[in-house]
Amino acid sequence: ALGAVTALTRAAGLSPAPADQSRRLAEAAYIGVDSGGELADASRLLAGSRRADPGGNESLYAAATAAFLLVNEEGDFDTAHRLLTGAVETGRHGWDASDPALVEALFTLIMLCSYTGEPSHWESLFRALERLTPEPPELLRVCARTYADPARTGAAGVRTLDRLLSDVGHDANRLIRLGTSSVFVDRLAASRTASQRLAAQGRAGDAPVRWHLAALIHLCLDYFSRGRWAEATGLAAEGLALVEEYGYRFFACKFQYVQALVAAARGEAATVDALAREIDRWAAPRGAHGVRSYACHARGLAALSEGDFEAAYRYGAELSPPGTLAPYVPNALWGTLDLVEAAVRTGRDAEAAAHVAAMRECAVGDLSPRLNMLFLTCEALVTPGDEAFALLDEALAQPGQWPFETARVHLVRGERLRRRRARTEARAHVTKALEGFEELGARPWQERARAELRAGGNTTRSGAESGRAVLTAQEWEIATLAATGLTNKQIAERLFLSHRTVGTHLYQIYPKLGINSRAALRDALAALEP
Structure with a gap:
C-alpha cells in the first residue's frame, strides 16, 4: 500500500495535465486512508489534489477520502453520505462495474450506511448497485x-x-x-x-x-x-x-461493543454502562444511529443477565420492535433470544409469539446454524407441551460451537423438564448449562443455573469448590506460569500470545479463584489440586 501511494504521488508530479495530477493524488490519498497510512498524509494528498485542479470535477477517490476523513474527525455521517452519494451520482463512470474508483466508492458507502443505519441510505446504495453494468462485482453485491x-x-x-x-x-x-x-x-x-x-x-x-x-x-x-x-x-x-x-476513531465503537457484550454476559454492569455511554457519546452527535444499536444490545443483555427482565424487554424492543425484525439493524438478529425470553418472563406472550413469527417469515434459521439455534429456542419458549422439547433438542443438535447459546438452551430445557417433574433429566441439562457458564465466566448465569438446580432439590457446588473446573486449559496454563513468577511478556512469548491477551486472561482468572492479586495465585492453585 505504501509503495502504491509513493508511485502515484511521483506519477502525479510528472503529470503535465492538472486533471491527471489531481486524479493521481486523490487515488493516493484514498489508498492511504483505506490501507491505513498516516491520516495526516492522506489529508495532505487530498488537499494537493484539489489545488492541482481547482476547477475540475472532484474524483470519486477524492470524495471517498473526504468522506472517510470527515467521519473520523468531528463530522457527521449524513453529510459524508450525502457528499459521496452525490459524487457517485454525478461521476463520469457510466456505471461501469469494472471502474475501480466507482467500486471503491460503493464499498465506502456500505461502511457509511452501516454506521448511520438509515434505511434511505441503504436503499440509495441498492439502487446504485442495480445501475451497474453489466452487473455488480460479486463480492460487492454479497457484502451489501x-x-x-x-x-x-x-x-x-x-x-x-x-x-x-x-x-x-x-x-x-x-x-x-x-x-x-x-x-x-x-x-x-x-x-x-x-x-x-x-x-x-x-x-x-x-x-x-x-x-x-x-x-x-x-x-x-x-x-x-x-x-x-x-x-x-x-x-x-x-x-x-x-x-x-x-x-482511527471510528473503529473504537466496534471494539467497545465486544467488550460490552462480554461484560454483559459476565454480570459486570458498571463496565457495560461505561462502555455503552462511551459508544453513545461518540455516535449521537455524528448521526451514527447504527452504532447506537451496539450500546442498546449490550444493555439489554446485561439486564437479562441480572434478571431485570423488564429492562431487558425495554432494551430489546428498542433494538427491534416485537413482531418486526428491524430493517438495517443486523445485530438485532443476535438479540432475538434476549427479547423473546424477556417478553415471556414479563408475561408478554403475544409479543414473544409475534417476534417468533417474524423470525419464521424471514427464515432466519436458514442463515446459519447459530441463528437457527436462536430461532428454535425462541419458538420453544412460545410453544406449549412436548413440541417445545423437540424444538430444544433440534436447537442443541445444530452444528458448530456456540457455547453461550448452547448453555442457555440447556438451561431452558432443564427449567421446562423440572416443571414436568422430570427431575433427573432436568438436572442433567441444568448441570450442562452450569458447566458451560462456568467455562465462560458468566457469573450471573451460573447463579441462575445453581438456583434452578436447588429448585429441583439438588445441592450445588460453591464458586470456590468449582474453581478448578471453571478454568479453561489455557487459563490454567497461564495461571500456573504466572504463579512461578513469569511476567505477562514472558508468558506471552512462551505461549505465542500477545501480552495484552495474557493480562486479560489473568483479569478473568482472579475472580474465578476468589483472589485479587498475582501473589495469591500459587496458594489458590495448590488448593484446587486433587
Whole structure:
C-alpha cells in the first residue's frame, strides 16, 4: 500500500495535465486512508489534489477520502453520505462495474450506511448497485446483501459467500471484505486463519494499521461467538490501543461493543454502562444511529443477565420492535433470544409469539446454524407441551460451537423438564448449562443455573469448590506460569500470545479463584489440586 501511494504521488508530479495530477493524488490519498497510512498524509494528498485542479470535477477517490476523513474527525455521517452519494451520482463512470474508483466508492458507502443505519441510505446504495453494468462485482453485491439487512437479503448472498470463502486467498482487501460479509451470517471462522495471519503481520509492522484493525475486529466477533471471551477482550484492548495511537476513531465503537457484550454476559454492569455511554457519546452527535444499536444490545443483555427482565424487554424492543425484525439493524438478529425470553418472563406472550413469527417469515434459521439455534429456542419458549422439547433438542443438535447459546438452551430445557417433574433429566441439562457458564465466566448465569438446580432439590457446588473446573486449559496454563513468577511478556512469548491477551486472561482468572492479586495465585492453585 505504501509503495502504491509513493508511485502515484511521483506519477502525479510528472503529470503535465492538472486533471491527471489531481486524479493521481486523490487515488493516493484514498489508498492511504483505506490501507491505513498516516491520516495526516492522506489529508495532505487530498488537499494537493484539489489545488492541482481547482476547477475540475472532484474524483470519486477524492470524495471517498473526504468522506472517510470527515467521519473520523468531528463530522457527521449524513453529510459524508450525502457528499459521496452525490459524487457517485454525478461521476463520469457510466456505471461501469469494472471502474475501480466507482467500486471503491460503493464499498465506502456500505461502511457509511452501516454506521448511520438509515434505511434511505441503504436503499440509495441498492439502487446504485442495480445501475451497474453489466452487473455488480460479486463480492460487492454479497457484502451489501449480508451486511445491510441479513434477515431479508442475506439468504440471497450466503451461497455465493460460502463459495468465495472456499478460497480466501492472500489479498488483504478481499479478505477484509469477505470478513465484513461474514459477520452477521456467522461465517467468520472460514477466514479466521487468514485474519490471524493479517493481525500478526500488523503487529510486526508488515501490514497497514487499518488492515490490522479490521482483522482484529473480525477476530473479536468470531471469538465472542465461539466462547473465546478472554481472547476477544484481549484483542479488543489491542485494537483500542491502536485506535488511540493512530487516530482511527471510528473503529473504537466496534471494539467497545465486544467488550460490552462480554461484560454483559459476565454480570459486570458498571463496565457495560461505561462502555455503552462511551459508544453513545461518540455516535449521537455524528448521526451514527447504527452504532447506537451496539450500546442498546449490550444493555439489554446485561439486564437479562441480572434478571431485570423488564429492562431487558425495554432494551430489546428498542433494538427491534416485537413482531418486526428491524430493517438495517443486523445485530438485532443476535438479540432475538434476549427479547423473546424477556417478553415471556414479563408475561408478554403475544409479543414473544409475534417476534417468533417474524423470525419464521424471514427464515432466519436458514442463515446459519447459530441463528437457527436462536430461532428454535425462541419458538420453544412460545410453544406449549412436548413440541417445545423437540424444538430444544433440534436447537442443541445444530452444528458448530456456540457455547453461550448452547448453555442457555440447556438451561431452558432443564427449567421446562423440572416443571414436568422430570427431575433427573432436568438436572442433567441444568448441570450442562452450569458447566458451560462456568467455562465462560458468566457469573450471573451460573447463579441462575445453581438456583434452578436447588429448585429441583439438588445441592450445588460453591464458586470456590468449582474453581478448578471453571478454568479453561489455557487459563490454567497461564495461571500456573504466572504463579512461578513469569511476567505477562514472558508468558506471552512462551505461549505465542500477545501480552495484552495474557493480562486479560489473568483479569478473568482472579475472580474465578476468589483472589485479587498475582501473589495469591500459587496458594489458590495448590488448593484446587486433587
